[in-house]
Each structure stands twice: as C-alpha cells, then as structure tokens.
Amino acid sequence: MVINQNIKIAVDAIVFGFANNALHVLLIKQKYGLIKNQWALVGGFVKDDETLYQAVNRELEEETGVKVNYLEQLYTFGDDIHRDPRLRVVTIAYFALVNSTKLVLKADTDAEDAKWFQIDQIPKLAFDHISILECAKKRLQSKLTYQPIGFDLLPKEFLFSELENLYCIILEKDIDRRNFRKKIMSYGIVEETEKYGSNKNGRPAKLFKFNKMKYNKLLKDDFQFYINLA
Amino acid sequence: MVINQNIKIAVDAIVFGFANNALHVLLIKQKYGLIKNQWALVGGFVKDDETLYQAVNRELEEETGVKVNYLEQLYTFGDDIHRDPRLRVVTIAYFALVNSTKLVLKADTDAEDAKWFQIDQIPKLAFDHISILECAKKRLQSKLTYQPIGFDLLPKEFLFSELENLYCIILEKDIDRRNFRKKIMSYGIVEETEKYGSNKNGRPAKLFKFNKMKYNKLLKDDFQFYINLA
C-alpha cells in the first residue's frame, strides 16, 4: 500500500521540576541545525521501529539523562501546518514530572546543552514550543487538583510545608494551612515518618511520605482525590 | 532536511449519539481494501496540506455526512507498532458528539456504508479500534461529570427526563430525580421553555434548553459545572 503523505512525527516532552519554591522546566539548547542556539523542549523524531513512549524516553535519556517520575501524553500538535518551517511535523507532546532531588543533569552531550528554567523566566523558544508549554502548565494545574501528582515533584520524604508551597505556587493561590493539612491527611495517603527535616530556623518539621500503594488500593474503591484551594 | 522516517498519520473519530435511551456509535464498513467488509471508526490519512482538525472534519463529511456538535482531540495511538499490519500508522483519535435529531446518515457513498450501533452491540472492529472506542467511552463518562457536554447529545429543546436518562445510562448509575434536577437548575444554565414535549403517556412535560451563552459567561467567573451521581 502506498500512501502519498509527507508528514513527519516527533515527540516533545515538557519536563517539570520543583525546586527552591519555584516551578522549573527543562529545556535544551540546540548546537546544530536550523534552530542552532535556540532553546527548545526536549524532543525529536520518532524512529520507525520504536513506540511513541520509547521515543520520548529515548530523547529524555539522550538529551538530558533525567529520570522522570511521571510521564503521560499531553496533546498532539498538528493544526499549524508550518509550525516547523522546514517541513510538516506533527508532534506528540508528553508531560513529565521530576522529583526535585533528581534535578541533576547529564554531563553535556555533544548535541545539546540542557538547563532548568524557572517557569517565569523562560527564554524565547523554538517553533511553537511556548504554546505547548502553556498547555502543559494548564494540565499540571488542573491535574494537581484531582490527582496526587504533586508528590512526583517532591522527594520521597518531604516536609508538609514543601507540599503546601508546591500547591500555592503552582496553582497561584493562597492556602489555609490548617484546612489543607486536614484535607490531605483525611485521605490517609500521606504518612508521617519518624524523621525530621533539617531546616535552618524555626521548629523542626517532621518528614512525610506519600503511600502510593494505599492510593492505588483506594482507587479501586471509587476514591476521588480532590484538593481545591478556595 | 531529510528525515528517514516512514510512519503515516491518520485521524479517527469516535462519534457518539444518544437515541432511544441508548448510547450509539457511528461506524463505517469498508467496501474495498485490506479491511474490506470490516466495521471501523470513521477516519483516514491526513493530507499534507490540511490541519488535523480539517482532516477529521473532511473524513466525517466524506464518509458519513453527519454534522457534529462537539469535537475534541482524544488521544494519539502509536504505541502498538503493528496496529495496522500493512505499515506503521499513528492515529490521532477525536471524540465527537452528535445531536440526536441529526442521526440521519448521508445516502450511501461509493466507498462506505455508515451505520449507528448501540454501544452494547458493537461488532468486531478493524485494527485496535475497539480499544480506541473504550478510551472514548471513558472520556465521555468522566467529561459528563465536569462539563455540560450532555446537551450536545440532545436536541436543542429536550425533556428533563431525557437529560436524566442520558446521565443514568451513560454513567451506568441510578439517579435521584429530585436532587439531580435541583443541582442542574441551581447552575442557571438550563432554562424552561413555554413548550411541551409530546409524550404518549403520563403528564405532559415541559421542554428545556441549555443556555450556552450563560454557561460561557459563568466560566469566565471561575464557575465549575459538576454532576456526581452518588
């Protein structure tokens, strides 16, 4: 069967990380090619014999070396025929979260230079990548309210205040600390540990952890996670 | 720029309709080609010079002639490399809703035979179309609870009982008619008309309509539609 179609398929990943009380995105700077020296999302063309999922993971590994904690398909961008001026490219965007302790980047590969940018300090991006990023940010914000994915942005053991801040900052809302804590704890999926975090000042704070197994069990029983900040 | 990639891009549409108190899906039977005589989702290859959105709309028009009321991108299927045994095809699936008064099909084109199937009487489908359909059904169910898309499956003016049934049947849940009506009416986006529907038996029922403009206005004001059936 011969189909006369000359469109290429790429995947791109929007990788979010949370550090220093700010949301970050992982970008790479191309060293060669048309968009040389421009910043862009992690991504590239899909190979004939790999799945889309394999393609994103390969690009993530090759270009940045980060181990993502959460990965899901976001949206497929193909309505702007000239989004890549060289040829028609449809890109399948993925949404990834990285544990803040893993914000360590691979030593410079020969192709790219990878760097974390704070979400409010994004440089000019290649192609339509800025709108893909916008889309991902919205998804992150809404998903945070109905799925416990915030934990994928935190270390395995975290301070309650880190969780609070994560919600405040990403959702750009204020929080009632008491009500927030009550709500989270009421689900029984976050557990206190015996350990304490090391904070410079103030009363020492306990470390907490997310019990994913418990969450998965609850899910089977029609459980609904939901956090709404006023 | 030459990229060595030989993957083709298709679009498929899962078109839902609601009639006779049952959810229906629109399928076509191929008259030619490898999957001759098999039932499949509406869809086809994307042309080089059309957007994805144009491609779905074109296929819908060409193969069925239905005018859809709601259309959104669902998911991109490309993780099964051999989903089409002839060549590698990645398909971008769209999710469509049709007003039940428009369940009229185009007179048989020369390529296909289109037909509505009740959701619990789906024949064997080509490729992986059955799993695409499953995915669409889940999306419909969840979206029904947080966006007023049920109205896109009903005629402009409808009986309250039709809305009730739509929710019961699609969500496969029971309903408390009083609480349901109170909830819907509390949002102020459904209005009573002066007209009455024609029912064979029982007390005559008023016709209602969805005020989309009002809904859009509310949206700007952080309004959240939410219907949860116990």
Place this chain on the structure above:
DNA sequence: ACAAAAGTGTTAATCTTACACCCATGT
C-alpha cells in the same frame, strides 16, 4: 378509575470555610 410519567420540599448528615494561638528550635 387506573396507568404512566412529571413535578415538587424538608430534614439530617456531611463537608467546607474561616479563623488565631502556642510550640520547638537556633541565634
């Protein structure tokens, strides 16, 4: 008069919101 579906209110229980002070540590 009966069958069939439409229409309608109240109460108890639950969940959400608003709100402010004491605690444990380091300097």
Place this chain on the structure above:
DNA sequence: ACATGGGTGTAAGATTAACACTTTTGT
C-alpha cells in the same frame, strides 16, 4: 528573649443525601 517556621481545634455555614406523595394527562 526574640525570630522563625511548625503544629493544632472549633463553630458557623454551605452542600449533599435521603426520602414519597401529588399532579396531569391518555385510555
């Protein structure tokens, strides 16, 4: 002793859930 962030309870208000009878029509 003070600065800093951690930790906690209660009461009013809003929302949800449970529940059954009357109305209007056609036959």
